[in-house]
Amino acid sequence: MNDQYDAHPDTRAPGPFRDSVRACRVRLARVIEPSDTAGLVLLRALGPEVLWRSITELDAPSAPLASVYRRAAGEALPGARVPDLARRFAAWRARLPVAEPAVDARHAELIGAWTVIPEDPDWPEQLADLGLQEPIVLWGRGRREALGHLERGVSVVGSRHASAYGAAVTRMIVGEVSEAGWCVVSGGAYGIDAVAHQTALEVSPATTPTVAVLACGVDRFYPVANAELLARICDRGAVLSEVPLGCAPTRYRFLQRNRIIAALSRATVVTEAAWRSGALNTARHAAGLSREVAAVPGDVLVGGSAGCHRLVREDHAVLVSNGAEVLELVGALGNDATRDTVSRNENLDRRPEDCLDPLQLRVFDALPLHTDVEPDRICRVSGLGPGEVLAALATLRELGLAADSLLGWRRVGSPHGRKSTDHGSA
Amino acid sequence: MNDQYDAHPDTRAPGPFRDSVRACRVRLARVIEPSDTAGLVLLRALGPEVLWRSITELDAPSAPLASVYRRAAGEALPGARVPDLARRFAAWRARLPVAEPAVDARHAELIGAWTVIPEDPDWPEQLADLGLQEPIVLWGRGRREALGHLERGVSVVGSRHASAYGAAVTRMIVGEVSEAGWCVVSGGAYGIDAVAHQTALEVSPATTPTVAVLACGVDRFYPVANAELLARICDRGAVLSEVPLGCAPTRYRFLQRNRIIAALSRATVVTEAAWRSGALNTARHAAGLSREVAAVPGDVLVGGSAGCHRLVREDHAVLVSNGAEVLELVGALGNDATRDTVSRNENLDRRPEDCLDPLQLRVFDALPLHTDVEPDRICRVSGLGPGEVLAALATLRELGLAADSLLGWRRVGSPHGRKSTDHGSA
Structure with missing residues (x-):
């Protein structure tokens, strides 16, 4: 022997x-x-x-x-x-x-599997961050050149029992991340993993692969129901595993596999995870490797996102609500893009009077909508002096928020008037 | 004159x-x-x-x-x-x-209003944290003794346009906070404010008041649709305002009022708020006063909680999912209670094998469910030595996770076996 x-x-x-x-x-x-x-x-x-x-x-x-x-x-x-x-x-x-x-070699030839080792030029360098825990070898199927795309990789992981919400959120985030040319890494499992890979295959440019890291040998497309999906991932990207051919997925291997998902990419995003979910394990590996960790919040009444909330509360994961915030996290957005996103949000319900300073706001508040009043009355109502009131009125007129006539001043309001204002708690 | x-x-x-x-x-x-x-x-x-x-x-x-x-x-x-x-x-x-x-005095007598000033023994001391911005006077209606309860006050605020989700979350959190004897402070407005006060009135012990801080004079129950609610708050708690009798709510006064809501209580919780909401203003006042600030997450696809998410992302608000987490924040829970909450969550889907160390887990993974195998085979499958395997098997037997017979060892699984395990991503 x-x-x-x-x-x-x-x-x-x-x-x-x-x-x-x-x-x-x-x-x-x-x-x-x-x-x-x-x-x-x-x-x-x-x-x-x-x-x-x-x-x-x-x-x-x-x-x-x-x-x-x-x-x-x-x-x-x-x-x-x-x-x-x-x-x-x-x-x-x-x-x-x-x-x-010899058996491995025959088997590998049959299914088109290959190996990549740290001595290879295309070994993903970021795995070295695992130190002693760097895999001994990675088995792969599909396009080997996908390995090079992992430098711009984002892991998107979550519960196997995905809700409609979790699936929708995953589609939204993977859609935006893939479209920006980032390679989506996940675990090839049911639920969030499957949605992540599917969306990446549908949305991303043909040049951007998606990569699945399995907890069993790459000859086994586990779970069986995902076999077709995994085959499609091989067409456009790659399926990887450190576990030898023929090996079954065990819980120990799932937990170990998660460190590879975390290490391969620049950020790990948990889009939906219950209080106890393997996705939290992946997120914690990522944090331990100084990778960015993000979590998408959700309904606190149903518990499906409790693991995401836990990551934000206990592990300082960044709360993200969309793909732009994920891209911001991995530094994929220039300052201009970031500003665009912010201002897009800020414009959501912006009103012209929002730009007023406190003094101008007090004068604006004191102006009636349906009658004209003299500056004297505006002084009394607002508690401001004549000089302040006249200066503010001039600004308000410039902004199209006030109009004057022979009879005095009135407000030129937004169509909904002040009634639509959300004074918040309040 | x-x-x-x-x-x-x-x-x-x-x-x-x-x-x-x-x-x-x-x-x-x-x-x-x-x-x-x-x-x-x-x-x-x-x-x-x-x-x-x-x-x-x-x-x-x-x-x-x-x-x-x-x-x-x-x-x-x-x-x-x-x-x-x-x-x-x-x-x-x-x-x-x-x-x-003289007019104020007659009016106050008529509606049972009173004033409290910094020189009074029952002036809420915490307002001194506002420094120069401390109110000149507070007008009140209802039970003056409610002022003393504000030492154990939690502000619960949010959008006027509350969704069913925001209302349900507010009910849950106010229910738990009120039941624990904390005085709920809010703004008496539509939406989240109204739900917060209503729940406090329904749930809290008769001895625990709820306090509404208005942006108009306390003689005006604004908005009119909340007049009955505000009257009930006066029966059990108090309505407060720094604005003189007869004064209308203006946006400037709403923004100013928010600082009082923030200052009166030990923590401000935003249960639902869109990207731009007055509730964020209250939360930022609270942060500026070194009060605790918490926000409840929600659906990222509809935007109703975008302001809450923004507080967590940009202002380091603490993400909370229930009342216990709010109580933890204000130090209302002893260590035991905190531990109870955590373990309650942790037990949600805890399985016996969750307590195993990696070595025991590998042996457990290697055990078949339906046949008996000899330790030799377990060594090969798990990749562990005979000594390690036998020690782990003994532990597993003690935990009721493995059984041995003349033929060898097998797993005694949880009813759902391993298939039900959520390996997360994956």
Whole structure:
């Protein structure tokens, strides 16, 4: 058996695993689960080839290996409990029979899957922010060039049980973000994920891919009901996973997968999430990686957005109501664009008299709509002096808010008059 | 005419204005509008009696008065443009004919109105936080003892055009806050204000009043459609205003009134507000006074809560979803109560396996539901060593999540199994 996992897989493994580093990483990913600290410490210290040879050739950690491990683990995990190497080593060796690269290679060829490793020029550099938790390898299907678009990536995630509201909000936000040329990353699941990918496929320019990161092997389009969607994502973008071919999604893998969604993109937006939702886990990974985190609020009476509200309250996520606010967050809007958005909102119910200063407002308030009054009376009603009143009246006339005649002054109101004013609480 | 406004109103004014300080403040409030800086600077420097005598006895500011004013204004408004005293003085004098305390006194007696001034023992002390902008006097109707309850006051404000959602949210929050014995303050207007007062009247213990702060005289129950509501507020609580009897609400007075709502209570909660709403003005006053500010989120697609979202985004208002979160904000909940609320939420969809550590979770994930497997296989599937697997299995058995038989181990799942898990995005 050792023979099968020898140190020169480049000469043995067929197809996509000809080069040794790639072959070793693919095999290591079969025996070391995501975030297995001991394995990742050794991978960093020894590199994939030496680590693989050690696991296959040694029955138990040798003294030099244990010494390398202790030093590397002490550096990588200062102050933390260092996992017991002998135990981990036994666990990796127990899994050796499943690491069959020839089978993987055949399978990959059949379904058009590929791998990308940190040594590749197109490895998404932003994954290095994961430090020790950087994936050993990523499996992919679809367009490999989608990896390059992830530099302008926004993750849009949320509940599997999406409400009509959550779906509508997701469509709105993904629509605006995609149209601006940003690559939407999500998890390929039911609910918000599916809506995010679908919208990105419908809305975004043909050149902008959408990327799904799965918690199972990329050969399994899970959930099955999303198989067609995932196939369409492969046509226009890519499906990625750090989990080897054939592996089922487990909760542990879902939680691990979320860190990749968070790390790949510049911001994570939670469009709908209940109080406890895996999407919060993704958001917290993003915050831990100093990525922007945003959440869309919703109805507080039904609870579907309780997780989003929790993120804003407890985790200082930025509250966003539309795609423009997401783009603002990732710095995709110039100052002009930002100002446009703000003024668009501010114009929503702007009235001409809104630009008045307090003194002018008092004079405006004192002007009747249906009769003409003399400045004297305006002075008494407003409590202002004649000089102030006359100056204000002149300004109001310029603004078209007051008119004078031989009989005095009157207000030239907005069509609805003052009655329509919302004085707020109030 | 000077005779009518002499320096000894205590001997002339009937009824509620017998004492001179009160009579002077009531009259000053007739000639000096809220936040008339020059008048307030002089009021602070001279006191109500001397200021009143100066306005009535001098045709224009005397040299000593002008000197007092310059010094006091320089101290009160360092670096700011000092309003021109001669102009203001002329404006006050132009209003002298309207300051007829005898009429006010008769009117007040008729409708059961009273006044409270900073010199009174029951003047709400928190208004001093307004500094120069502290009201000159407050007119009131209803139960004067309500003033004492304002120490435990929460302002609940929002749009006049309340949606069904805004009304429901306001009912929920006011219900919880009132039941906890907090006095709800609002503006007596249509929409959110009306719902807040109504709910407080229905829900709160008979001992807890609700207080409405109006932008017009307390003799005018404005808006007219709320007259019955305002009368009921007087039965159980109080209606307050700094504006003299008979005065109409103007936009300037609404904006000024909002500072009193903000100052009277410990927190201001905006339950529903569009992008531009007077409620935002109240919230900003509250923030400026170092009061707590909270906003309830809502649907981002309809815009009715856009002002609330804006407060959270731009003004760092705390997002709240229920009354408990408001009470937490004003420190009304002990630590235990806070913990109760949190755990109540956390239990919403808690599953037994949620308490597992990552290693136990991996073993749990590796356990089949319908067949028994030996630990060896669990080691391979989970990628863990035999020692780790056996320790985790023992814990899982203790928690009732795994069972062993002669044939091996299987999962004892929650009724819905793992399929119901929301892995979030995904």
